[in-house]
Amino acid sequence: MLRQALLAASRSGGARRVVETAPFTDDVVRRFIAGETIEDAERVTTDLTGEGLLVTLDVLGEDTHDKGQAETSVQRYVELLERLGSSGLGTRAEVSLKLSAVGQTFDEDLALDNARLVCAAARSAGTTVTLDMEGHTTVDSTLRIVHELRRDFPDVGAVVQAYLRRAEEHCAELAYEGSRVRLCKGAYAAPASVAFTDKDEVDRSFVRCMKVLMAGKGYPMLATHDPRLIDIAGALTVLNERDADTFEYQMLYGIRPQEQRRLAAQGAQVRVYVAFGHDWYRYVMRRLAERPANLRFFMRALVGR
Numbered sequence: 438m439l440r441q442a443l444l445a446a447s448r449s450g451g452a453r454r455v456v457e458t459a460p461f462t463d464d465v466v467r468r469f470i471a472g473e474t475i476e477d478a479e480r481v482t483t484d485l486t487g488e489g490l491l492v493t494l495d496v497l498g499e500d501t502h503d504k505g506q507a508e509t510s511v512q513r514y515v516e517l518l519e520r521l522g523s524s525g526l527g528t529r530a531e532v533s534l535k536l537s538a539v540g541q542t543f544d545e546d547l548a549l550d551n552a553r554l555v556c557a558a559a560r561s562a563g564t565t566v567t568l569d570m571e572g573h574t575t576v577d578s579t580l581r582i583v584h585e586l587r588r589d590f591p592d593v594g595a596v597v598q599a600y601l602r603r604a605e606e607h608c609a610e611l612a613y614e615g616s617r618v619r620l621c622k623g624a625y626a627a628p629a630s631v632a633f634t635d636k637d638e639v640d641r642s643f644v645r646c647m648k649v650l651m652a653g654k655g656y657p658m659l660a661t662h663d664p665r666l667i668d669i670a671g672a673l674t675v676l677n678e679r680d681a682d683t684f685e686y687q688m689l690y691g692i693r694p695q696e697q698r699r700l701a702a703q704g705a706q707v708r709v710y711v712a713f714g715h716d717w718y719r720y721v722m723r724r725l726a727e728r729p730a731n732l733r734f735f736m737r738a739l740v741g742r
């Protein structure tokens with residue numbers, strides 16, 4: 438119920454104005470966002486990679502309805518990737534791209550062309566792109582774009598959301614050699630006709646998907662902070678005789694940082710998803726929706742001032 442309310446607020450202009458201008462907002466945002474500028478992102482990436490972690494960088498912004506704004510998003514990615522290339526960070530840091538930031542909402546072909554520009558910049562920087570998966574109505578379009586891009590850029594990462602009823606089918610289709618696939622639970626509101634709405638059902642789907650990906654020939658990227666699922670991933674590694682360099686764990690910046698370091702110290706590859714930029718509102722609201730305790734933190738910040 439609370440989750441649905443927060444996800445609805447993430448799409449509401451009125452709620453956005455209240456939250457963005459509230460004095461407590463800074464503390465909440467700083468927990469999940471690396472900062473606003475490319476310099477902030479570079480500093481955090483240098484720190485994390487210095488600790489043995491990998492990084493995927495997200496330039497915040499989504500659901501663009503304007504061609505000019507989509508071009509601006511592409512430029513910011515290209516600028517970021519040039520910086521990763523020149524600093525040498527491209528060997529340890531890739532980027533995550535939301536197609537809705539580069540035109541998918543109003544023109545799929547434009548989004549494909551724009552994503553191509555980002556992939557070409559990533560290749561020049563010696564790194565890769567993963568296409569984030571957004572709301573359930575965009576899944577087919579995003580998978581079409583993944584397949585199209587992979588003709589020229591076979592290392593483009595895809596994302597499967599375990600809460601979707603079709604998730605296991607998507608994993609089976611994507612578990613081929615060279616295919617980088619991020620598996621996550623799914624962070625958007627979705628109706629019961631297309632998604633599991635019960636938490637245990639989502640977790641069971643995650644396990645089924647993980648089994649398919651870990652037994653397959655691709656490169657699984659297991660994006661979860663859930664301790665039970667991380668334990669099961671460890672067991673599947675042994676069962677499928679996978680070496681540590683054939684898959685990776687992924688977690689979000691600011692969430693379970695000790696666990697990120699514990700796994701890396703054990704020899705696992707761990708990639709931290711680092712979001713930065715001004716347009717943080719929807720991203721942060723999704724983080725609040727994921728965990729009731731975050732809302733308490735948010736409310737304490739609100740009444741504490």
Ligand code: FDA
Pocket residue numbers: 568569570571596598621622623624625660661662663664687688689692693709710723724725727728731
């Ligand atoms: P779950 O929500 O059950 O949390 C398990 C435990 O992790 C909690 O008990 C808590 O300890 C900790 N935790 C989780 N979320 C927290 C939070 N916000 N604050 C504090 N603690 C928290 N989604 C999507 O739809 N499309 C996408 O492309 C991506 N991409 C993506 C990349 C990466 C690297 C990650 C880690 C996640 C995503 N997601 C995503 C988000 C994902 O779908 C999901 O919403 C979150 O990861 C939370 O789910 P968990 O698997 O962590 O489990």
